[in-house]
Each structure stands twice: as structure tokens, then as C-alpha cells.
Amino acid sequence: MTLTELLAALPMRLPRPEANEKFERGYSAVKDAFSDVEPTIQAELDTLVKMLAASISKDAWDELAEGDVATVLRAFASRSVDLPQSVESFLWRELSSCTRPNLLDALCESFIHEWAPNDERTRRLARVITARSDWLSKRHQNVFRTVPELFDLESGAISFGRWMVQQPNAFDAVRARGVNAPHDVGFMAYAHAAWLESLPQPTSREIVDKVFAWITPSVAEPLIGDRGAAAVSRLLSPWRQSMPKPDLRAYLVERLMIAYGDPRNENPHFWDRVGGEGKRVMLRWLAGRRLEAFIEVVSLAEDQGSHGSQWANRRSFWMGLYEQGLIDEAWVAFTKPASAHAIKLFKKTGDLAYSHFGERVGARLDTCILIMHIGRYVVVEGSHSFRIHVFTKTDSKAPKLYGDSYDVDDFLLPVEDTQNTQRHIGDWMSWVRRRVL
8 A cells, every 4th residue: 555545545634614814814923933943853854754764665654644744745845854765756756646735735835945946856846736736725726826936937036026026015915925924935035036136226215115014024023134134235235325314314224223233232143144335334324323312412411510512513523524424433431410311312212322322430420422433543522521532443542332331541541642632622623634534
């Protein structure tokens, strides 16, 4: 008796009841959440392969369940296991006449998951699925009917990706066509690449929103890994040599930080995948918002003392350098009173620029500091009559960006060092320009 004959003798599953909306929503949520989970560890899979090989050799099937065969079939179709030739030949032969929904579901899921263009195995699996189409589950019949591109191994993924570009919300549109896990690998990975290549330059809010709808859907986790990083890099690529309008820049910064964290000190593996150019764009944008937040917080803190009116000119000067693209990165360290103002502003506005900062420790605890990278220099600005300090980036005394705490005495230069320090008196702005530009 063959495996097909044995399985045919087993009771068939009961007809599927009429689906209801609540069930379908639950099914889709579970499918999305666990679409990339491998349920069988390698040791268990190897054991099942040996059992199947022994059953084929002895023509004895009493030790194998249908689920065991489905597990091996799924691994075989997805290329995650090397099978003996006898087992592989047996599976191809049995699939050609299979009518068991459980096995055909495993075949279809693996086909979509491991789809590759112009690939012979993908082509052979497609022929089997086409031949067994009458016995597929309604779910997979629907998928193959609404996504016929799956059977076009030359340009199917490209066509599908180009169609995605036309959708205001590609993630929802793909799900509407029956694909439960739009961020899956296989066919959807190739479709993602085609979508990204066909996407217009993301310089308008409309195109930016299309990208975010795909990579940060409201009903699923953000797209991460190389595909997510490539999409973020594409969002940032138009701005390597220019600046978007302030409202678009603020929108991009907020959405990217919520989804992927702060590139200065969060999620480093992801931001490394985005690439140096994209990360520098993001850091430059964050520097501008950090400058504004620093000046606003320090102005509030100093309004309560005797230094509250000194920041208007400084704001104009530093923000002017920033808008010229001259300030690459920035970080701040607040005193305890200034930290309280920053936290209050964050709670009021939700602006993340007020929630990330270092702490002042050690000497001169009334002084907040702003650390900037300008070209090859590290420039330190400060409150309460702190002198501007200039270091080269290679100077071991220069304070590092993104620290948790800063003691001014660690980098304070002597008053006599007028080459590298400058008080805010006279034409101090021209001094800064001559020194670092």
C-alpha cells in the first residue's frame, strides 16, 4: 500500500464550516504573527526523515502520522533539509496524485514561502499545484486566483511589485488579495524588491506615506532586516545633499524613530544596515531638532536666573549653520533643573527631542552643554557664560557624543587657550566660522 492509498483510507476532515468575520480576523492575526516561525527543530526533522525513509523501504506506514509527512514535505519544498534520493523521488511521485488537504496546504505554503524567479524547483512545484488545484483548500484556491503572478516565474514578482506602487496602502491591498503575511519571504520578498525599485523618489508626503504604509503597517510589526533597512535608506536617499521642508523633515524623523529607534543609541544593527549615507542624513536631522530643543530648554531654565536673554543670537547663529548643512550631529547634557523642563516639554508635546539627553555631573552643575560635530571638529557650546570650546575629532580630550553623563572638568580648557576657546563677547560668531569652517 502506498502512502497516498493509506491516507486516502483515513477519515477525511469534516467539511469546513462557513467562515465568519471574527474567525477570519483571528486566523489572519495568528498567521501574520507566526508566519516566519519554524515549528520543527532540526533534530526532530532529521528523525522524521529517517522514519519516512524506513517506511518507504519497508512499505510500512503505521509509525507515521499525516502531520509528520506534512512536516517533511514542508521542509523539502522549502529546501531546509537534504533528503535521500529515495525520499525525494517518493515525495514528487506522491504529490502528483495527492488529495489530502493537510499535505497540499504544506505544499502551497512552502511554494509561496520559497518562491524564486526562473527556478526549476519553483517551476516544478507550480506544476504540481496547478494539477492538484481542485483539491486545494479554499484559502489557497483564493490566493492563487487573486495572485496569478505566483505562476509567472519570469516577471510575476516584478508585476506584483509595480502594482503595489500604485496602491495608497500596499500592505492592506496585498492582504485584500489573500496574502496573509505581506512581509513574508519568497514571492513577497521579490515583490518588495520590485516595489522599491519602481517607487518614485520619496520627496513628497504622498510617496512618503506610501512607504510608511508598507513598512510600518498599523496591523503588524514594522518591516525590519535588510528589506526594512533598504526601504528606510530609500526614504532618506533624496536628502543626502539637500534638506526637505521642515514639516516633512519633522514627520520623517518622528515616524522613523517611533518604528526603528534613535540611530544615535538605539537599534544599532538596524541602522548599520540602513548604511552610512542614510544614517548620516538622519543624524543631521536629529542634530537640528536637538539644537532647537537645547536652546528652548536652556532658555526656560535661565529665564529663572540672570542669563535668560542671551540665547536669541545664539539660536540664530547655530541654526543658521545647521540649515547650511554644516552641523552633522549634536547631543546635549542637561542640569537637573533643565532636565525637569525637558521632561515637562516631552509630556506636553510628545516630541522625542526632549526625551533623549545626557546628564550633567561633577563640576559646574549649573551649566548645560551642547556638543556638536562640525566637519572634523567637535564644538562645545554651554550655558551660564560657558566658553565655546573647539577640539579636533581625534583629540582624546574631546567629549564623545551620546554619553549618559558629562563632567565639564573632563574637557575644560584653560582660559589662556584663546586658540580653542572663545567667550560670547565681541564678534564671537566670526571667530567660530574662522575656526571650524
